[in-house]
Structures are given as C-alpha cells and as structure tokens.
Amino acid sequence: MVLVTPASNSIENDTELSGGEASSENQAPLVIVGTGLAGYHLALEFRKLDSVTPLVLISSDDGAFYSKPLLSASLSHGKTAQQLCQTSAEEMARKLDAQILVHTRVASISPHSKTLQLQQDVDNHIADIPYDRLILATGAHCRKLTAIAGNAHARLFRINNLTDYHRFRTALVGCQRVLLIGAGLIGCEFANDLVQAGYEVAVVDPQEWPLASLLPEAAGRDLQEVLNNSGVRFYLGKSIRSLNKNPKGIEALLDNGETLVADIALAALGLEANTALAETAGLKIQRGIAVDRKLQSSNPHIFAIGDCAEVEGHQLFYVAPLMTCARALAQTLSGNPCPVHYGVIPVAVKTTLRPTTLCPPHPGAEGSWQVSQDTKGVCAEFRNSRGELLGFALTGAAITERERLISECMPLMDNKSFE
Incomplete structure (x- = not known):
C-alpha cells in the first residue's frame, strides 16, 4: 500500500492513519472509496466548503485524475494513456489537503465499528482504518460476455479505465481490422473513433439498430447510415456464437452462420454497478447501491455516488448527474442537507461523424x-x-x-x- 499525503503532512506508517498534523487527532476521517470522476469531484466540492475535516481517498489503481469519457474518443487523436492523465495522485493529495492511498483494495466494511479492512492483495491484510462517514464511489465494471465459445478470448478487450486503454492501444499495433461487440452508446463512440483512426471496423449487436435502448429507430438508423458511409460495417440483429483463432487473426461465428475475420476484438456491452463492497456492509442493493436523494444508503453513515449508485430508482452512467450529485453531497456532508434534483439531462454522444x-x-x-x-x-x-x-x-x-x-x-x- 502506498500512502500519498499533502506536502504539509508527513508520510505515516502504513498501519496507521490519521487526518494529518493540522487535524484533530481524535477525529475519524471522511473516507471516499474510489478516485474516478465521482470520488475526486466530490472531494473537490467538499473542500470548497470544509477545509478542516480529515479527508482520505482510497484507490485500487495509481489514483491519477483523468476524464473517463475521453477513453472512447481519443484513439483518432493519437492520445496515449499518459497524455490522458491530467493530474497525479500526489498533486491531487496536495490540492485536496488529503491522504490518498493508492494501489489499495478495501476488502470489507464493518458498519458497527465504522472501520474498513484494507488489503494490498488477496492474502495480505494491511490495516483497519476508521471512518466518520464513508462514501462509496466504486464505479461500474464492463458487462461480461456470456455463452461465447472459442479460444480467442485473449484477443478480446474491454476498456473501462486508463490501464485498459493502454493495454488495448498497445495491442492495436500492427492491427487493421477491429471487431466491435456492441452498438450501444460506448460502442458507437468507439466505432466513430476507430474508423477515424484508420481502422476497418465491424460492429455486431443483437439489437436492430444502434443505440436501440436509447434512440427511436429513425434516429438510430440515421446514425448507422452515416457511420456506414464512413466505413463502419454493421451486423445488427445478430449475436456471436464463438470467437476463435485463425491464421489471419480471429474469426467470429455469428448465429446466422456468417463468419467475420478480424485482428482484434473490443467488447462494449455497457456497464454494471460495482456493488460487491457495499454488500459486505449489508447495504440495500438494487441495480446499484440504493440511495435516497441525500445519496444516503440504508446505513446512515454510508453514502454512494457515481456509477455505483442508484439514486431513488435512477441509474445514470453520465457525467452531468454525477456532477449534480457531487455538489449536493458536498453540501450534505458539510452540515447543510441538500437533496439531489435531476432536471433535464441531455447527453452528447461522441459520434463526431454524426x-x-x-x-x-x-x-x-x-x-x-x-x-x-x-x-x-x-x-x-x-x-x-x-x-x-x-x-x-x-x-x-x-x-x-x-x-x-x-x-x-x-x-x-x-x-x-x-x-
């Protein structure tokens, strides 16, 4: 476990955690689990209102601050993972006057004692740390493929963070043909990005038109036509039965018997909330962590924000509601209870071709x-x-x-x- 502290604080022993020299020694910190857009934006909004309360953020990766939506729109601009990183964890720690624990996993939550159990890996117990209030900003994971046979799954990639993006971008070297599984919002954004980066793109989806769960047919077909005219081939109303290696790369067998040959495959099948940690605390789970408009879970000391949260029945994997929630929750955590209000939330799909x-x-x-x-x-x-x-x-x-x-x-x- 690596502990990143602001410049004004000393780096503490791995097995101890306090709010820093400038904070009350007896005050348990406000703890945010997750350093994606939700976790960091909440911390930034909170620090505008409260500069004294000890603040700790826990990250399973290196804690770099970046804009996740750019992952599906940066290949055509030649952006590397390093270039997408806006601010390091060390810089964020200084900016927030917070302690940031990177490459650290929260194994479980003990609500009765208000402590977290931290691990560096599966078998290495590091420390128990206390919290005054806990905010889960654990995000979401890529929905997994099911019932696809074959031996080419090593050439099937998913992109949900900077590491995934770096892995896929590196694997693309020497490739020309990309099989894209999924024609939803992220799938269409990747199709738009990849074809503009010069790749041959084939898109497979069981739905009859792109973004079928979000757009009426006329709008979906309009988008499809423009992408098709730009070189994207669509295989809609079809599913992949198997994905196998062949001398030319990989071969996908569709449920209608048709075969597609590509060099590499990318799955963009949507997101599912990360709720496993919340379950260890016995929190109410629906599609995400169930919270009210205060973003308070079924435990009064635990809140959830971002892709992991389901706010009064709403599960929205977009930036605008996340920012709304960050501002409201910062007020609530600062002693001014503020309900979230979702107004009209338009989403600009990053399909620049249409x-x-x-x-x-x-x-x-x-x-x-x-x-x-x-x-x-x-x-x-x-x-x-x-x-x-x-x-x-x-x-x-x-x-x-x-x-x-x-x-x-x-x-x-x-x-x-x-x-």
Whole structure:
C-alpha cells in the first residue's frame, strides 16, 4: 500500500492513519472509496466548503485524475494513456489537503465499528482504518460476455479505465481490422473513433439498430447510415456464437452462420454497478447501491455516488448527474442537507461523424416518439398522452433544437424537499 499525503503532512506508517498534523487527532476521517470522476469531484466540492475535516481517498489503481469519457474518443487523436492523465495522485493529495492511498483494495466494511479492512492483495491484510462517514464511489465494471465459445478470448478487450486503454492501444499495433461487440452508446463512440483512426471496423449487436435502448429507430438508423458511409460495417440483429483463432487473426461465428475475420476484438456491452463492497456492509442493493436523494444508503453513515449508485430508482452512467450529485453531497456532508434534483439531462454522444444528442425518457414512461426527419438529421420527441415532452433525440443538424427542447422537457425528478 502506498500512502500519498499533502506536502504539509508527513508520510505515516502504513498501519496507521490519521487526518494529518493540522487535524484533530481524535477525529475519524471522511473516507471516499474510489478516485474516478465521482470520488475526486466530490472531494473537490467538499473542500470548497470544509477545509478542516480529515479527508482520505482510497484507490485500487495509481489514483491519477483523468476524464473517463475521453477513453472512447481519443484513439483518432493519437492520445496515449499518459497524455490522458491530467493530474497525479500526489498533486491531487496536495490540492485536496488529503491522504490518498493508492494501489489499495478495501476488502470489507464493518458498519458497527465504522472501520474498513484494507488489503494490498488477496492474502495480505494491511490495516483497519476508521471512518466518520464513508462514501462509496466504486464505479461500474464492463458487462461480461456470456455463452461465447472459442479460444480467442485473449484477443478480446474491454476498456473501462486508463490501464485498459493502454493495454488495448498497445495491442492495436500492427492491427487493421477491429471487431466491435456492441452498438450501444460506448460502442458507437468507439466505432466513430476507430474508423477515424484508420481502422476497418465491424460492429455486431443483437439489437436492430444502434443505440436501440436509447434512440427511436429513425434516429438510430440515421446514425448507422452515416457511420456506414464512413466505413463502419454493421451486423445488427445478430449475436456471436464463438470467437476463435485463425491464421489471419480471429474469426467470429455469428448465429446466422456468417463468419467475420478480424485482428482484434473490443467488447462494449455497457456497464454494471460495482456493488460487491457495499454488500459486505449489508447495504440495500438494487441495480446499484440504493440511495435516497441525500445519496444516503440504508446505513446512515454510508453514502454512494457515481456509477455505483442508484439514486431513488435512477441509474445514470453520465457525467452531468454525477456532477449534480457531487455538489449536493458536498453540501450534505458539510452540515447543510441538500437533496439531489435531476432536471433535464441531455447527453452528447461522441459520434463526431454524426453529432447526436439524446435525452431518453425514464424507463417505463408512457408515451410515444414523434419523429420529423430529412437528409440533414432527425428530431424525435417523446410525448405522453397529455402532450408533455418526456425525452428527445437529435441527430445531425437537428441538434440546433437542443435548447428549445430542454426548456420544454419535463425533469427526471420533481423538486420535492426533505420531509
């Protein structure tokens, strides 16, 4: 375990942890598990309001601060993992006046004693540390492939962090043909990025059009046509049965009997919240860690934020709600309870070949898509029986309608206050 401290503090023994010389010796720290966008932005917002409370962040990697959304849009710009890293853990520790434990795993949480059990690896118990309040910002992992046979899984990659990006970018050397599994939001962004980087891209997805869970068919087909015209080949409504090595690279057998040959494969099948650590604390789990609008879990001293959290039924893997949550939770942790309010949250898909903005209605919302379309783009509005706008999707030149639709669209949450 490596302990990074701000310049004003001394580096402490690995088996001891306090808030630093400037803090009360008897005060347990505020602990944030995770140093992704959620963990770091919460820490930054909290320090704007509270410069005294001891603050500890725990990272399973090197703790570098970077923008995860750039992972699916940087290959065409030739960006290395090192270039995507904005700030080191040491610099963040100084900026936050915090202690940051890097390459450290939290094995379990003991809510009754309000302690965390830390490990450097599976068999090496390092330390128990106390917390006053605990925030889980453990993120999400890539959804795994199921029922795909074959011996070429070593050539199948997933990208969910800087290490993954570095591994894939290195493996791409000498490759030309990329098999992309998944035509969702991240899959389309990677297709857009890879084809502009000069690769031959084939996309396979069981859905009938790109982003089928977020876009109406007209908008999805519009995006597909532009990407196809740029060189991306789509195999939609199909699944991969096996992935095997062959003398030319790898060979994917589709469920219709068709075979695709590529040099390397990338899976982009969406995300699932990391909830295993929360389960050790007996927290309520749904699709993510269930929290209320204070981002408080079923334990009053434990909170969750970011991709790992499900906020009053909403699970949104986007940056805008994460930032909203960071500002609200910082207020709550500073003694000013502040409920999260999700308004209208449009998402700009990083498909630069065909600019696309989506604001999907809440899952299960009753209504229908009303679509207007021409060669310049698609404007789709999701309205209920009363004519209220619950969501929208825009492609091409139609993205100029974004602000008008935002002003009319119903917010995801009402603006209720605490009881």
